[in-house]
Amino acid sequence: MMITKNDWLAAAEAYMADERERLGELPTPEEVVAYAHGELDENAANRVRAALVYEPALTDLLLEDVPDNVVPMTAPPRRSRQWIAAAAMVVIAVTALFFAQLRNPDGPAQTLTLRPSEYRGASSYRQTLVAGASRYHLSAPVFADRTYSSYRIALVRDGETIWDAADLQREPDDAVHVTIPGRELKPGKYTITLHGLGDEEPELLQTYAISVHSPQ
């Protein structure tokens, strides 16, 4: 008699149930974090791996922070004339950027980890930045159990999107990072939106409220 898919699934479930029983206690958050960073010894890693495989409610834990379009790292190309030309272009670009920075009166970059608008129980929690930076490095923690192929961060003022960046990826620290040019953030109030992008309609994942103040 042929073994159907349901037979395989039933046999798998029976096996996995036995394994869950044998494994006993679920791995701790510390163990899972260490496993994700490849820091466990072989025995401990085997135990966490088994728990992730045999306990379906845990399997998605490590999949939630992986972009769909993970590209395997490739070996660096061999040096060639094109490579040397590209390196020369980079040197020229960096030099140009250096002189552009010298001419740019803007202050240094600012960094901010975004907190949702409902942060600290407030209905409209607003973070502040000081105007005049050359650029703003923003980090938006992503807390969605779904994985999107990419993310979009938009800067909205008075209901109008004045700047956005798409094709952003969720990084291993579980956040989407973006750099907004300093000229885009003049003093005023802004909303920043984070959307998940995929095959369907963009999904609004989070909104952040920002105030940009003039430097004292």
Place this chain on the structure above:
Amino acid sequence: MRERLSEWFPTYRDMLVRYVARNFRTLSSDDGQDVVQDVFLELQKKSPPVREGAESLYLRTAVRRRALNLLRARAAHQRNVVNMPERDDPPRPDEELIRRESNADAQARAGAAIQALPELTRQCFLLRLHGRSGAEIARVTNLSEVAVRSRLNDARHRLRASVGELPAGVDWSDLAEGNE
């Protein structure tokens, strides 16, 4: 840690409650609130060192773990209640049981074949059986995608040799035919 906790609680509380609701549909919204509350209480009590930037994975693991433990405790309780002996409980013909019995042989063969696989090969196969892609299996098992494909090829080869057929309904399309 305590300072970070006081930041995490308002930041993550509501998101974690929604996360529990999405992933554990048999738990009520009150259960979800309790699970998240318990996780934070435990964190406050133990103040474990949590790597900077890993708090999301840490918290998601903690709430899933607690939710699962809650479900397991309830299931155990339920089993105890169900297993209480009843008087005058005559056996009755059960078509479903007969149907299941008729597949028992097929399931036993599948089970034996699964059990005979090497551990990592078995884990890769079980994830594939449940529809996971190569990239997903690689992420869960901490193997490279190449290693996963190799394990899946091994599983395919061994299972066919063991039961005389490839497991039905499993997608092997990402594996090179020549490697079979």
